[in-house]
Amino acid sequence: MAEIKAPVFPESVADGTIVEWHVTEGQQVNRDDLLAEIETDKVVLEVVAPDDGVVTKIVKQVDDTVESADLIAEFEAGASGSTDDAPAVDPDQPAAPVQAKQAADGGEPTQGASAAEADHKDQSPAVRKAAKESGVDPKNVEGTGRGGRVTKTDMASPTLKADSSIKSDSGRPVAESVGERTEKRVPMTRLRKTVANRLLSASQDTAMLTTFNEVNMKPLMDMRAKYKEQFEKRHGVRLGFMSLFVKAATEALKRFPAVNASLDGDDIVYHGFYDIGVAVSSDRGLVVPVLRDTDRMSMADVESKIRELGGKAQDGKLGLDEMTGGTFTISNGGVFGSLMSTPILNPPQTAILGMHAINDRPMAVNGQVEILPMMYLALSYDHRMIDGKEAVQFLVTIKELVEDPAMLLLDL
Structure with a gap:
């Protein structure tokens, strides 16, 4: 036995x-x-x-x-x-x-x-x-x-079969005539309760502040349109925007170590590695799988790993080792149409980057009005650890690298 x-x-x-x-x-x-x-x-x-x-x-x-x-x-x-x-x-x-x-x-x-x-x-x-x-x-x-x-x-989240005569266990119709006031009570899962507690704790126990900027996505979109077919043919994965943001964030973290640090009681822990979490919304709740050592990953590596972890998240197959740790987080509300938001910290991390929807907006360029695809960026940070100057410069660095991707290749 x-x-x-x-x-x-x-x-x-x-x-x-x-x-x-x-x-x-x-x-x-x-x-x-x-x-x-x-x-x-x-x-x-x-x-x-x-x-x-x-x-x-x-x-x-x-x-x-x-x-x-x-x-x-x-x-x-x-x-x-x-x-x-x-x-x-x-x-x-x-x-x-x-x-x-x-x-x-x-x-x-x-x-x-x-x-x-x-x-x-x-x-x-x-x-x-x-x-x-x-x-x-x-x-x-x-x-x-x-x-x-x-x-x-x-x-x-029940999807009812196509049958107008469907009834509940009590014998009452599940979906009755128009105007019927219905409600359903279900217990929160452990995962959702934990996420709720962590988010509440982050807002109460940190000095969270958010700074905003905007980025012109046209250079990145042009680069993607030019090379996406070659990229996919060579590496077997699609070229998305997230990989460049991950690489840009990694470079910015190198320049501003405080953003890559965490607080442990009265101690500041500076991490000598770059593990970036990518927030994913799943049926079970918000999960943050982690990309390890992003400074050693190519853009193809990043795209492939994000695809793998995203699929596991949707299927509920993520392992604990794939969700623990992380020194910085990126959340992309833009995939759901969010124009602007203030992302909440993922403790014990001290900063999180929020990406948003890309929308055409009139912008002043060299004294002329041009219609450009723009994205708002948000950086929420713990003001106990990171000064406003560092936070703003960190976000500006990401903006500059995204607007001129060649700077990443040339290490500028």
């Missing part, structure tokens, strides 16, 4: 919560099959089967809090059991009578099994809990899980 344990959490993560079991006791699984998901305050971790065998006992249930390396299930390698891959039933509920299997052709359940019972079988404990809290019947929700099954994430 083997033990299935929670992953070993890093020091920055105290515990986690089991949000979903993908198997039931006695179920046959294959090596690396997904068994359970554990949500921490930073990332959702997957627990997989160590070998072919059977999950003989589930020790920790959905919503149970687990610590690093806690026993969560027992496993017998090489054993055979049920091949039913439906998610686990709630162990706190009485066992349902054995029902006959549904016909192989996908028709109605055979004698002795009701349609409701068959649907209930395909719901995990986390889904049933979300259904109870929201009053939305999972049978009416479009599922994105394996085989079209409804997941906890689907229940958090």
